[in-house]
Amino acid sequence: xxxxxxxxxxxxxxxxxxxxxxxxxxxxxxxxxxxxxxxxxxxxxxxxxxxxxxxxxxxxxxxxxxxxxxxxxxxxxxxxxxxxxxxxxxxxxxxxxxxxxxxxxxxxxxxxxxxxxxxxxxxxxxxxxxxxxxxxxxxxxxxxxxxxxxxxxxxxxxxxxxxxxxxxxxxxxxxxxxxxxxxxxxxxxxxxxxxxxxxxxxxxxxxxxxxxxxxxxxxxxxxxxxxxxxxxxxxxxxxxxxxxxxxxxxxxxxxxxxxxxxxxxxxxxxxxxxxxxxxxxxxxxxxxxxxxxxxxxxxxxxxxxxxxxxxxxxxxxxxxxxxxxxxxxxxxxxxxxxxxxxxxxxxxxxxxxx
Amino acid sequence: xxxxxxxxxxxxxxxxxxxxxxxxxxxxxxxxxxxxxxxxxxxxxxxxxxxxxxxxxxxxxxxxxxxxxxxxxxxxxxxxxxxxxxxxxxxxxxxxxxxxxxxxxxxxxxxxxxxxxxxxxxxxxxxxxxxxxxxxxxxxxxxxxxxxxxxxxxxxxxxxxxxxxxxxxxxxxxxxxxxxxxxxxxxxxxxxxxxxxxxxxxxxxxxxxxxxxxxxxxxxxxxxxxxxxxxxxxxxxxxxxxxxxxxxxxxxxxxxxxxxxxxxxxxxxxxxxxxxxxxxxxxxxxxxxxxxxxxxxxxxxxxx
Numbered sequence: 001x002x003x004x005x006x007x008x009x010x011x012x013x014x015x016x017x018x019x020x021x022x023x024x025x026x027x028x029x030x031x032x033x034x035x036x037x038x039x040x041x042x043x044x045x046x047x048x049x050x051x052x053x054x055x056x057x058x059x060x061x062x063x064x065x066x067x068x069x070x071x072x073x074x075x076x077x078x079x080x081x082x083x084x085x086x087x088x089x090x091x092x093x094x095x096x097x098x099x100x101x102x103x104x105x106x107x108x109x110x111x112x113x114x115x116x117x118x119x120x121x122x123x124x125x126x127x128x129x130x131x132x133x134x135x136x137x138x139x140x141x142x143x144x145x146x147x148x149x150x151x152x153x154x155x156x157x158x159x160x161x162x163x164x165x166x167x168x169x170x171x172x173x174x175x176x177x178x179x180x181x182x183x184x185x186x187x188x189x190x191x192x193x194x195x196x197x198x199x200x201x202x203x204x205x206x207x208x209x210x211x212x213x214x215x216x217x218x219x220x221x222x223x224x225x226x227x228x229x230x231x232x233x234x235x236x237x238x239x240x241x242x243x244x245x246x247x248x249x250x251x252x253x254x255x256x257x258x259x260x261x262x263x264x265x266x267x268x269x270x271x272x273x274x275x276x277x278x279x280x281x282x283x284x285x286x287x288x289x290x291x292x293x294x295x296x297x298x299x300x301x302x303x304x305x306x307x308x309x310x311x312x313x314x315x316x317x318x319x320x321x322x323x324x325x326x327x328x329x330x331x332x333x334x335x336x337x338x339x340x341x342x343x344x345x346x347x348x349x350x351x352x353x354x
Numbered sequence: 355x356x357x358x359x360x361x362x363x364x365x366x367x368x369x370x371x372x373x374x375x376x377x378x379x380x381x382x383x384x385x386x387x388x389x390x391x392x393x394x395x396x397x398x399x400x401x402x403x404x405x406x407x408x409x410x411x412x413x414x415x416x417x418x419x420x421x422x423x424x425x426x427x428x429x430x431x432x433x434x435x436x437x438x439x440x441x442x443x444x445x446x447x448x449x450x451x452x453x454x455x456x457x458x459x460x461x462x463x464x465x466x467x468x469x470x471x472x473x474x475x476x477x478x479x480x481x482x483x484x485x486x487x488x489x490x491x492x493x494x495x496x497x498x499x500x501x502x503x504x505x506x507x508x509x510x511x512x513x514x515x516x517x518x519x520x521x522x523x524x525x526x527x528x529x530x531x532x533x534x535x536x537x538x539x540x541x542x543x544x545x546x547x548x549x550x551x552x553x554x555x556x557x558x559x560x561x562x563x564x565x566x567x568x569x570x571x572x573x574x575x576x577x578x579x580x581x582x583x584x585x586x587x588x589x590x591x592x593x594x595x596x597x598x599x600x601x602x603x604x605x606x607x608x609x610x611x612x613x614x615x616x617x618x619x620x621x622x623x624x625x626x627x628x629x630x631x632x633x634x635x636x637x638x639x640x641x642x643x644x645x646x647x648x649x650x651x652x653x654x655x656x657x658x
Binding site for chain 1 (some may be wrong): 367393412424435439441444445446448449450451452454456457462463500519568571572575576578579582612619622625626628629632633634636639642
């Protein structure tokens, strides 16, 4: 039952996509295969896919935790950007100060820097909610814009590469700071196994620990949780700091991994796609991994489709359609919808239920 | 000095109008118990639809109508899901926003950098300061301001308004009295969507009068924050919208005066002030609970 809805939604999305391609006068089979088949063919495509899966898993795990606890953090994008600033800033400092580091020795520092920066940005949301009861949806989203502007300021002013012909970017990080790669010649790095480990850990936490259970009860039945003495404040801070840290690590991986420098491109929309991933993955860590694979194929497909004169923005349309159709499917699967005049009480009570 | 003041008032009114229109639309939704987190997406879809229709037909009014219609159409999908199928309002709204952002970016690829076929309204340099400040504006500015008292009259001085508020405060009671709760809510979602659409179309057709990917820049979210700021009162909402318009103008004026603060920090002002305002207004949860429509965000199940 839990799998039915995402699969149905995917089929409908594929149908919509096919229709759209026909409307655009493109060969629908060829175009669709770019999104669903091509990303899985060949070592290069697979490793590039893995590169996109990593941040999506990390961000969506945190969001799944938040949403389960009924904490609506939709600012993973901002926390991602701050993680990028943290990890990238550290790598830049090491590069410009000529500090000798080894790749594996520096890797843990990247993780910690990204996690701390991301968690700090999420802590701002938690503080506004905890101290002032401000709506976390709006606050976390507003802070995305602030984080993006802050990143822009950093790369056009204080952190700009003095030898970069005025381009808005930092120096290229020293090779010794970049995350160790998994295969020679490929950009895929050891962040992917770590993301999978994080998914396993999150599954254990949610479904095999008392604390994880507490958080979920707080989300499902706040009154019951309060009665049982579970602290909603602790839940708020735990979920937001964890998801901020995870998104931050994803951001740090992105700049210290494939990018190798900090620029405005660090804000790549992974934090928003992760919302779709979390819902399509049914707020389940294993589901999040599977959904990350699907949605990174969509993203990779968007890149590949440029060869067919299809704008990459199409990926965003697919993401939206997938999420909307999944919510529709959910309703039809979990409820028996009765179509009728839907009028007031009289209509319902006049007929006995069969 | 008075000239700067007059021009500042004029730009404040121009900058605050989309926030006021979208905010009033969302206020109507929320007064009836529906929170639409898709506002940003609705505005983006309306902005590109209005712009595209404007570019192709050359008719301003057709462009505005198309924008409002497109947003109402997307709002209808949202409304069908949350009102008739009782889907989670937060998740559905987010999905609407994501879809709107993706769809508008996709459709808008061909319209980046294209010009609207009619000339922009250039203010008459010989006009009196009074005229520059208060009269030489787009018609929608006056519509937005006039909507506040109109909605107040509708909600608090008519029988219809009483029913509308009942649907938001206690849908069960309204249902028991025989009012079609879902139909009323769905109509409100459509109306709110159309208002968000006018706001989006205003942005691409009047100010800043261009199409760029993601050009609404959080306007829909700020409008959502405004409904909380206004404690769901129309007049306070319009006041808040122009306060935010003023923040935008302040940002531009300070930059024009050569104040040495990086432009990025200036651009943060609307977002940071939204956070600060939300914190200040929500500080007392009892007060918010007193003012918030009681069924906000909750699905309605007709009890048998």
